[in-house]
Amino acid sequence: EVQLVESGGGLVQPGGSLRLSCAASGISTNSNYMNWVRQAPGKGLEWVSVIYSGGGTYYADSVKGRFTISRDDSKNTLYLQMKSLRPDDTAVYYCAGSYSYAGFDFWGQGTLVTVSS
């Protein structure tokens, strides 16, 4: 059974930084496609970033240059380093994994990030 467990969310001031983690079991972060997807309060889903099995990384325009996706293969854990946070980054951040490049087969429960002064 695949399990994805996010952590690291919380309240941060505008301009601040935060690092999210996603501990995976039942799926290898280094041989599948691992993503971050977010959902602002009361809004729809927005893809944030993906890291491919080969290590390639891609980002939504809204976070490019501010967010960095990475993984630690020894810990089977996915990360999202977020810098220069803005109020419109406030959202539940989901870790989502897939055997295919085209979608999201597995989801974590999400972690809430609130950017506010």
Place this chain on the structure above:
Amino acid sequence: DIQMTQSPSSLSASVGDRVTITCQASQDLSYGLNWYQQKPGKAPKLLIYDASNLETGVPSRFSGSSSGTDFTFTISSLQPEDIATYYCQQYDNFRYTFGQGTKLEIE
């Protein structure tokens, strides 16, 4: 970038009704469309992949089809547990786009 237009944004139907949600892509998709169900306070769940393939364990009352840039998601007989928001999603050129979502309610 490819834009997805999902409709309707909300829908009210009765138990047993046939329910249809559509997504229209702004151009041809190199890969098919996926459909997700999100219940309140929960993470999304993949129901349909590549436009018409049912994910393992998903009830057969859910189905998907496509015609060119138009994609359709159908619940053949609405059940009370189907109350959720449904999203389409496409992949193109290392980017992923979701539709705006359809909130489904029971009358």
